[in-house]
Amino acid sequence: MTDVTREAPQQRNGHVETSHHPRKDDRRQDKGYYDIPPIKEHTWTWEVPVYFWLGGIGSGAHVVTTIARMCGNKDLAFLRAGRYITLVAMMLSPVLLIMDLGRPERFYNMLRIVKWRSPMSMGTWGLTLFANLSGLAAASQAARDGLLGRENFLARSFAALPDRLLSILAAPFGVFVGAYTGVLIALTSTPIWARNAVLMGPLFLTSAMSTGLSAISFVLNLGGWGERKTLESLQKAERASLLLEMGLIAASLLRMGRWGKPLRSGKLGAAFFGGTVAGGVLAPLALLQGRESRGRGILASLLVLAGGYILRRAILEAGKHSARDPEATFTFAWQENLPLRDENV
Amino acid sequence: MATGFLTDTTVCIGCKACEVACKQWNQLPADGYELTGDSYDNTKTLSGTTWRHVAFIENPKKKRLTGDVDLVALAEDVREQLPGGAELDALGRWAFMSDVCKHCVEAPCQQACPTGSIIRNEFDNVFIQPDICNGCGYCIPACPYGVITRVPEDGRAFKCTLCYDRQKDGLEPACAKACPTESIMFGEVEELERRAEQRVQELHDRGYTSAFVYGTPEVGGTGGIGGNHSKFILMDEPETYNLPRHPFLPQEKLNQASAASIAAAAVLGAVVAWAFRG
Numbered sequence: 001m002t003d004v005t006r007e008a009p010q011q012r013n014g015h016v017e018t019s020h021h022p023r024k025d026d027r028r029q030d031k032g033y034y035d036i037p038p039i040k041e042h043t044w045t046w047e048v049p050v051y052f053w054l055g056g057i058g059s060g061a062h063v064v065t066t067i068a069r070m071c072g073n074k075d076l077a078f079l080r081a082g083r084y085i086t087l088v089a090m091m092l093s094p095v096l097l098i099m100d101l102g103r104p105e106r107f108y109n110m111l112r113i114v115k116w117r118s119p120m121s122m123g124t125w126g127l128t129l130f131a132n133l134s135g136l137a138a139a140s141q142a143a144r145d146g147l148l149g150r151e152n153f154l155a156r157s158f159a160a161l162p163d164r165l166l167s168i169l170a171a172p173f174g175v176f177v178g179a180y181t182g183v184l185i186a187l188t189s190t191p192i193w194a195r196n197a198v199l200m201g202p203l204f205l206t207s208a209m210s211t212g213l214s215a216i217s218f219v220l221n222l223g224g225w226g227e228r229k230t231l232e233s234l235q236k237a238e239r240a241s242l243l244l245e246m247g248l249i250a251a252s253l254l255r256m257g258r259w260g261k262p263l264r265s266g267k268l269g270a271a272f273f274g275g276t277v278a279g280g281v282l283a284p285l286a287l288l289q290g291r292e293s294r295g296r297g298i299l300a301s302l303l304v305l306a307g308g309y310i311l312r313r314a315i316l317e318a319g320k321h322s323a324r325d326p327e328a329t330f331t332f333a334w335q336e337n338l339p340l341r342d343e344n345v
Numbered sequence: 346m347a348t349g350f351l352t353d354t355t356v357c358i359g360c361k362a363c364e365v366a367c368k369q370w371n372q373l374p375a376d377g378y379e380l381t382g383d384s385y386d387n388t389k390t391l392s393g394t395t396w397r398h399v400a401f402i403e404n405p406k407k408k409r410l411t412g413d414v415d416l417v418a419l420a421e422d423v424r425e426q427l428p429g430g431a432e433l434d435a436l437g438r439w440a441f442m443s444d445v446c447k448h449c450v451e452a453p454c455q456q457a458c459p460t461g462s463i464i465r466n467e468f469d470n471v472f473i474q475p476d477i478c479n480g481c482g483y484c485i486p487a488c489p490y491g492v493i494t495r496v497p498e499d500g501r502a503f504k505c506t507l508c509y510d511r512q513k514d515g516l517e518p519a520c521a522k523a524c525p526t527e528s529i530m531f532g533e534v535e536e537l538e539r540r541a542e543q544r545v546q547e548l549h550d551r552g553y554t555s556a557f558v559y560g561t562p563e564v565g566g567t568g569g570i571g572g573n574h575s576k577f578i579l580m581d582e583p584e585t586y587n588l589p590r591h592p593f594l595p596q597e598k599l600n601q602a603s604a605a606s607i608a609a610a611a612v613l614g615a616v617v618a619w620a621f622r623g
Contacts, residue, residue: 032584032585032587033400033402033584033585033586033587034381034383034384034386034389036383036389036390036587037390037491038490038491038584038587038588038589039486039488039489039490039491039589040485040486040488040491040492040493040494041485041486042482042485042486043482043485043494043495044482063613063614063617064617067614067617067618067621068617068621070618071618071621071622072621073621100481100482101479101480101481101500102478102479102480102481102482102495102499102500102501102502103478103479103480103500103501104479106460106477106478106479106480107479109460109461109462109477109478109479110459110460110479110481112460112461112477113459113460113461115456115458115459115461117456117596117599118456118457118458118459118483118596119599120457120459120481120483121459121460123459124459175610175614179606179609179610180606182602182606183599183602183603183606184483185486186595186598186602187457187487187595187596187598187599187602188457188483188486188487188595189453189486189487189488189489189592189593189595190486194593194595194598197595197598197601197602198598198601198602198605199605200602201602201603201605201606201609202605202606202608202609205606205609205610205613206609206613209613209617233620233621234620236619236620237616237617237620237621240616240619240620241613241616244612244613244616248609319486323486326584326587329589330584330589330590333489333589333590333591333592333593
């Protein structure tokens with residue numbers, strides 16, 4: 001037993017220390033109930049962070065190519081890269097989401113209702129619309145590229161689709177798919193997410209943009225495709241979105257305050273700061289300075305893509321840690337919602 | 346008509362009859378046999394397979410006990426002998442509380458549910474329709490009380506139904522029926538509110554001034570939840586019973602979060618347009 005005279009008991013985090021309740025019984029606390037978490041952590045498995053990441057890539061790639069086309073970019077290789085990346089991402093996304101359900105065979109129940117207040121319901125509809133519209137644009141592209149064969153009915157019909165209009169129609173839903181995942185987790189009782197509710201959507205959307213840009217420039221650089229001017233514009237956009245992402249990460253960490261601890265400490269903190277902040281944002285930013293170069297471009301793109309995945313994964317993991325910490329829940333539920341009168345407490 | 350529970354923890358004797366009755370009536374599987382060492386509580390928490398949970402709280406009051414306690418002196422005169430001014434009350438009291446789904450007035454789980462499986466039924470109870478739920482798991486982190494979990498063997502989410510089936514037949518829920526001390530009361534919410542206030546007043550008159558009703562908008566249910574249809578009479582801070590003091594409705598922030606995302610989209614769109622201009 002420690003010398004109790006030296007330290008004021010209040011400074012001991014409130015642990016009870018008596019002869020019959022020795023101090024090693026750490027679960028006895030002033031507050032809470034045997035350290036059992038008062039809320040439950042999410043139970044989403046690996047499919048969900050992979051979807052958050054892929055959905056973001058598809059969203060970013062589509063939105064970038066659409067805006068670039070509207071600004072007069074006529075690079076066909078760039079357009080193809082954007083459309084096919086989006087197509088692949090949007091084909092895998094629903095599969096991942098259905099796999100994660102407790103009852104995958106009932107996935108269609110998501111489509112029996114439209115619920116404005118539920119980000120998951122709106123996400124289902126947003127994803128459905130975006131995947132179909134961007135998928136038609138990609139099919140039209142494939143038909144024009146001769147991937148569907150020539151002179152058959154299917155190829156002719158897809159080639160006749162108004163691809164530009166489809167891309168423009170899909171763009172707002174693309175933006176939605178990039179952002180809603182952040183809002184979805186923010187609107188829960190998990191302290192670290194709920195605390196950062198306002199910045200979660202912007203952070204995920206910005207990461208969607210940077211990973212989408214990187215996916216396109218990775219493909220173009222790897223294949224040696226694309227016009228010089230496009231690659232330069234891509235690099236510029238990548239730099240700008242990475243700067244914004246850095247700013248949003250910093251603002252989120254500040255906003256999270258004491259509830260952001262899971263993201264700042266331990267293995268998770270190391271993965272987040274090493275993989276996302278340093279590896280996925282700062283290192284690519286440094287690599288993308290100066291003149292456009294193929295090798296550095298490829299490396300930077302890979303780093304951004306990996307960093308984007310680690311960001312989603314780390315934030316989802318941090319949510320578990322946060323929910324496991326009773327103190328976080330109690331203090332958060334208290335401070336966020338100060339009552340009009342604090343009676344009986 | 347809105348029905349609900351009033352759980353008066355001051356008369357709970359920790360018999361766990363409610364837990365057992367709930368399991369029996371609802372045919373819930375056993376949870377295995379973990380012995381926690383946390384007093385008499387081996388259930389630990391509410392879950393998809395445990396819809397009533399009796400908490401055993403030893404030494405509910407805040408304590409400032411340090412050093413070796415002289416038990417003889419303790420028995421003779423507590424306040425003078427104990428360093429740090431601990432109270433006898435703190436050592437002697439043992440509290441029980443039968444926890445259950447709070448059936449929030451504005452239920453976060455119901456708002457989160459993307460399939461519309463979670464509804465308010467004709468008794469104004471929050472009910473998960475098991476034939477609709479596809480196990481997306483979104484209600485689990487949405488719940489501010491940690492009531493819901495997904496049952497791995499089944500894949501769907503479950504929680505207290507407030508014995509919807511029994512209520513339809515005019516019966517009270519199994520837990521309330523089994524409770525031997527009327528700690529668990531079932532009835533119309535307005536009636537329960539009256540009884541709760543009356544009981545708290547009675548406790549105050551007898552000197553137990555710490556008693557209060559948890560689940561009214563003032564205490565528990567600020568931040569948009571608007572109170573609970575399962576109310577509790579507590580004698581201690583809500584945290585002692587593992588309840589958040591001021592639970593909040595997560596969806597309250599939907600508009601802010603959406604507006605911020607739209608603003609971010611505008612900025613990013615402008616950035617991409619700038620990079621690709623001309």
